[in-house]
Each structure stands twice: as C-alpha cells, then as structure tokens.
Amino acid sequence: MEFKQRLQILIDSKNIQQNDLSRALKIHETRVSEWLSGKVKKPRRSTIVKIAGFFNVNPDWLATGNGPQQYEMSPVTEKARGKFFEEEWKSRRKGLVSITYIEENYASAGKGRINYEAAKEVMHFDRAFLVNQLGSSNFENVHIIHAVGDSMTPSITPGDMLFVNPGDKDVITGAVYVFVIGEETLVKRAERNPLSGELTLRSDNVQYAPIEIHTDDLNKINVIGRVIGNFKKF
16 A cells, blocks of 8 residues: 555545645645645655644554554554654654644734634744744743734734743733733733833834723733744745
C-alpha cells in the first residue's frame, strides 16, 4: 500500500474533503490532490508529522506503512517509532512549545468579537525563538488570536498574530491588553489611575479617541489578558 492509499483511508475514515485537510494543514488544496493522485509520492517529514497529528495516527505508519496505524498515549510508542521520526519527535518533545491558535475568531484593534470556546488548533514554536521574540519563558495558557482593524497601528496591524496571556490580567499602565466591554472585544493600550483605579484605553493610532472607563463602569469591563507580543503579517 502506497502513501496515497493510506492518506485516502484516513480522509475517508474521518469523512472529510480534501479542502478540509488543506485548511487544517494551511496548505493549498492542490498539494493534497497531488498526494492522492500520486503525482507527489510522499510529503516531507515535517508535513507527515502534521498530517499524522491531525488524524491522530502513527506517523511512521503513515510514511512507510510500518508499525501499527494507531498509537496509544504518546505520539509515537517506543515500539512503533522508526528511526525516520526519532529525531523529529525528540526535538518536538524537548524544544517546542504548543500554543492554542484561534483562527476564525478575531480580537479587534477597532471593533469585533472573540470566542475562546470556539474550535481550537495548536501551533508549535521553537521555545528559544519565542523566548527571544517575546521576552517570556512561561507560555502556559497563552493563546494566539488575530487582530483586525487599524486602531493600534503601527504597533499592531490587521492580521497580526497576537500572543495573549490570560493569566496576566493586572492592568499595568503602558501595556496592551485584550478587553471585552459588552459585546465588543478591543485591543488597547491601558492607563490606570493609581488613586481611583479608573482606566483609559488608548489606541496607538491617533485618529481614534481614547475610551474612558470610570469607577462605576469598571465592573462592566473584562480583561481577557495581556498581549505579550505580536508577529506581523507579511
């Protein structure tokens, strides 16, 4: 049995279409078609691992047909793990950080909504890279969302990936947070009055007026978390 046949078995078993798989892997649908037609005999190793993760199967089986199709508990059992994937999985266990990525629900750098209970994906990053880029080494419970709107430009532009730490809700003047006010979800730079506790939510884009949160309205605002960094969309 060739790779294309094993992949077709998985697609059929999950009752999905080619475009469902391409969206999950964030690749063009023609690439999946090339795999299934045999035009491309086999994806590269890192892609095999992603496909196996999506279908929750043994990547060694998917790539070579060797070993059991399913694995238990660990991503690849010691018995089934082939040399082909040994270095891949060692690096994933030791050097990668897994962060929840919410693709279809956006934080607003203007106006919008976010739903953390929606379907979630997981993205994997090199830990050393994240520490260097974000200046943090604790990524527990961190989420990734997208920004829409231009109220935080040039700091945050539409489509930017925002790394939000929901465990950091103590508002510090000058930091950027995701706030929910009523049905609006906003990304703003905060200022807190040290005496009254009142908040001013400012946009980096000077065309947007600041939002004043007075003492009586503080209970109407929900701090989702602090934006600890963002990656630009190119």
